[in-house]
Amino acid sequence: MDWSSLAGIVLALSGILLGQAIEGGKIASLLQPAAFMIVLLGTVGAVLLQTRPQFFLQGVRMLKWVFQPPIDDRERLSRRITNWSIIARKDGVLLLENHMRAEPDPFVKMALRLVIDGTPPEKIRDICNVDINRYESAQRNAVKIWEAAGGYAPTIGILGAVLGLIHVMENLSDPTKLGSGIAVAFVATIYGVGFANLIFLPVANKLKALVQIETSRREMVAEGMVGIANGENHKIVEERLNAYLR
Known part of the structure; x- marks a missing residue:
């Protein structure tokens, strides 16, 4: 948590x-339920209009990361990769097969498979970079729904305020309805600005930081696998990996 x-x-x-x-x-x-519905549903509708469904759903699923972020295991992963480089240099890359089978992370398993199969180092880098770019692009597109919501919510709040004032103007002859109409008008603006600046934009910024951490983790894996494929000394591999931990 x-x-x-x-x-x-x-x-x-x-x-x-x-x-x-x-x-x-x-x-x-x-x-004010009316103001809440105007701002919330209006914002969701606007975001849905500009976003592909799979990115919208992924962005909603990522909301849990704000409270339960993915475990940052880069230090432990760095030690594992360093150990793999020792095994590969001493006994050959084929002995990494058991480690690959036990690896739970699909990206790490894929990179290890490339090393074991004898793929040239630059080819490993290229394949990993394609996967990293695809991952980062998809995740950033998902995070953009929160940035978009932060942009639309204040404007939808103003729209709610205008609707409330229209309601007030339509009922000037009935003083009992003036208070509720004015309340909806002003509270809709509060909801729009509040949702944007207290929830949507902070959530977007937090998720972007978490996506950057995972992207850095994958880049570290790619760098380590290239070092193993090149047959580099484990100390050199370790130094390269440590650069991603600073």
Whole structure:
């Protein structure tokens, strides 16, 4: 669990609610279902319009990374690759086959298979880079749904405010309906700006950082496998891998 993410959301929401209470306002006045639906559904609809379904679904699935990010195992992986380079240099790459079968990561397993099959080092680099670029492109396209939501939400909030004011203007003769219409108008703007700056954009930035970590991890694997294929000393391989840990 990433407690900093949870603490950030709690702190941000607490600041708004406490500020509302200190100013003498009622917290209940911020709970406007109509405004919420306008902003949320309008934003989701706009994002869906510009995004391919598979990227949208992947972006939604990635939301759990904000609170339970993938384990950063680069240090342990670096030690494993260094050990593989020792085995390959001493006993030959064919002895890495058992390690490949036990490897749970599909990308690492694929790279190891290339080394065991005697693929030329530059070819290994090219194949790994293609896979890395494909992965990074797909993940960044998925993350963009949160960036897009952060851009659309404030505008949808303004649209909700205009709709609320239209409702007010239509009921000027009925004072009992003026309060709810004005509330929807202003609260929709709060929801739009709040969702964008407290949720959507922070989530996008966090996910981009996590995607960069995984991309760096895969680049480290590719560099290590090229070193093994070149028959380099394990100390040189280790130094190259350590560059990705700094």
